[in-house]
Amino acid sequence: MPSLSTDTTHTLATRTIQVPVALLALVSTLLGLLFTRMARRRFAMPPGPKPLPIIGNYFDMPTHEQWKTYKQWSEHYDSDLVHVNVLGTDVIIVNTVTAADELFRRRSALYSSRPKMPMIRDLIGLKWHLAFMPHQETWRANRKIVGQEQSPQHTINTRPQQLKWTRTYLQNLMNSPDNFFEHIQHLASAVVLEDVYGLQVKPSGTPDPFIRAATGAVEAMGAAGIYGTYLVDYLPILKYVPSWFPGAEFQSAAKKWRESTDVAASVPFKLVKEAMAEGDAALSITSKLLAKLSAGDVAGETLIRHTGATMFSQGSAASVSALRTFFLIMVLHPEIQAKAQAEIDSIVRGRLPTFADMDALPYVSALIKEVLRWAPIVPLAFPRQLEADDMYDGYFLPAGSVIVPNTWAILQDPTTYRNPTVFDPTRFLTREGTLDPSKNVDPAFGYGRRVCPGRSAAMSMMYISIATTLAAFNVTKAVDEDGFHIKPSCEYTAGLLRYAKPFKCEIELRSAEAEMMIHAMND
């Protein structure tokens, strides 16, 4: 009789072990399903519009400014959480700060993952972006690097770069004020491209391949980042449908965006590597991290490439939205602009504000917080996926549910923010005019383990650009050919990241001295 080789013995033994393991897995899966069914029957899910058979609430789902409908549902059902089921996927919307704090912070082990989202991850190719990674080892490794490289200390270390690019931005505003949207984008991308890769953007108004790639990646995130915008999120099988198939236009859209995301993920990184090989790479986050790698560490290189692309694309995005809103508010509320300028003029004379003045300008800081509250850049924070069955306030929340944080509803809650639709920086101040430590705008940056790691860099850039703009310029309504003032439409783009749509305004130097102060900045 042929003897069994060690390998075969091992295989047989493994199989013998695997049979009970498989049975155990099957039984526990069935028990899990049974429990879920029983729990669904025993405990109600959070309230929400009545679903139809099979398609569930597909036709109830809003497609524009979803956050407003979700808030109305939350008020209508008098519930922090609202539940809908779309084509078999449970979606739970979190509408209050109490629920957000409980679920995302206290129960962060269960609520920190992301749903699969095949449109954004597989078709557009943003798998490398930290924000769309599930709560697993790869996310931890990426998050550690981004957290380290965007720390408050790193932000302080890079202040000279922020000042340098702010001066360029102010000069751009002076030279071609009508192109202020371009100058804002140029500022955000220039700072982050130099910080992450040591590369320089082209002058504002000149086509720049890096800005184009970063804005393309951000556009893709904006368009596909809200869960369920594309049907393929609910029915992942659709990702295999070819682009010529009727109704599969999403494939062509994804292909177009993929070009930008691929460039953002690879080209600047490649340039740094080439420059390092030639010995003339500028100091940057990427060159510093690559220099520490041992030769042949492919996984380490991928990690550096992905985190760099995440910081570059994300860093080029959000503060742009905040700055657009800032200009819009200055046009709409001259009295708020005058108050902020009066504060700056009382503290800073004969020069523009610097980082050292920040604590002495509480009204300016409050104004920035109010910009983030009044027009949240991410009104529905990036979606989460619940990792195990859970209960909240007597409601059953099944594992696998997509959890949507409604930040807009939270920042518009009148119990936290009185008269929430009114733009009022003083809500963040004490009676004495100092910043009130009990009032914050933290939800604007997300929640728990997935909270925005770039918030210190973002706050720093917003402060220096807004304080210096206010010190040097007056922003007023544009005037049409007949001499009438033009009121901006106050329209915003739809999507995960929200931007004020283009509008006209007058941006003029406050005095001849302001021009000299811009040229003298950080000399």
Ligand code: HEM
């Ligand atoms: C005003 C500016 C900014 C705002 C309002 C903002 C807001 C947010 C929000 C709401 C999230 C989702 C958090 C969640 O899932 O709970 C987020 C995630 C993220 N932000 Fe920001 N952000 C800003 C600037 C930046 C900057 C400058 C960077 C540069 C590195 C950055 C990098 C990221 C990353 C990498 C994530 C994903 C984190 C993760 O999933 O673990 N953000 N941000």
